[in-house]
Amino acid sequence: MKLTPIFLFFIIFLSEAQWERSELKDSGINPEKFSEFVQYVFEQTEQKRTNALVVIHKGKLIFEQYARGFHPESKFRLWSISKTISALIFARAIKEGLIGLDEPVASFFPKVSEQMGKIKVRDLMNMSSGIEFEENYINPMASSTIKMLYGREGMDITSYLTSLPMQSPPGEVFRYSSGDTNFLMALLRERLKQKISLEAYQNYPWTSFFQPLQIEATFETDSTGLFIGSSYVYMSARDLAKVGELLLRQGRFNEEEFIPREFIEFMSTLSPGMKNAAPSSGSHHESYGAQIWLNQIFTKTDGQSYGPYIPSAPESLIIGRGYAGQGLYMFPHKSLIVIRLAHDKKRVMNWQKFGELILNSFEDIP
């Protein structure tokens, strides 16, 4: 087939995926330090298994590198970065007036237990629902996550989650839970079914979020069609950078408010339940907002202070993180987005060193 100039234009346009490029040397970055950072990310290929590294600075693509057969158009597993994306899709429904942060679960599922009925949307966002859910990837017999993603329970996640007992009162204890994110997806389905149609829910991630942002995404569901918001969003690294840019711009896209600014502020505010964080919820130094990790110092009720997770970075850093070493790092003070995608199951990447090395290369830039 002979390629006409118009056809060629479309190929180039699509492959560039709408990112304006800027040369590294024009960004004012220290090249030696940046090269040290890149080398660190890709070294120990067999252990670290880094698949992609993308860096966006001041809204421009300044660097990208791929490995292990992946390329700019490849889709990647985002694992728990899906949670951040699911929250943003949910926020579109808030913006449209379909759903509110303070609505209780009982207004969606009137038949659940009295205590479960009192859980508010904001509690689920803050990973503080109080539902007993074992987020565990090691012991398959005890893990609620494995049951939800791969077990018979996962064929109808809504029934599974609504059948679980409560462990603590809603809103009081932070307990990282993939169940809480999928519960949000169940609420979204109920509300769209009530107010529009089931079909509206099935198309909602695309009509409300992916298509306006020109993101080509896959979003997998359970056997009933419930979006598995905790884990199963797939997209290219360049498209993921658009999500990062949306967060850096406080929810603005094309000079318009795409996600309510107050919602972005809510996401990056410490989850109130962090003061009572359950011991199993991540390392002691990780702080959480609403479906996103933070870099803040926080104090627990025992009087001890924890954090920040990345000591070399300011508290404004927000992080999307996923299983096997997925990282979407957003540094508002440098207008910088750094994405690392991998199959790093042994957790070889030292994220503190990652943060330190990237910030070292930007230290001369105000």
Added chain:
Amino acid sequence: MKYLSLLFFLFIFLTEIFIHAELPENVASYYAKEFCSCFFVLEREEEFCHKEHASVVPRIGFELNLEEKKVTSGLFHQISYQYTGPQLGCRRIID
């Protein structure tokens, strides 16, 4: 005596597997699901996808049906996932 205890252990182990089928079923489900997404959603080569997931759980009773875009895994408890398209990816088939 040594063989008797080994046989007894094997009997207990197999009884556990057949009565509490959850573990082998979840292992099969993991392999079928993650292979399906790797092969059809990420569009990676068959060998690559096996290598990525066989390191986590064993590859047992695996079958890739290209015509139906279906992936099956498991010996006694077979689980299948089907690729539904670029938007919704892989979904478990109700047995």
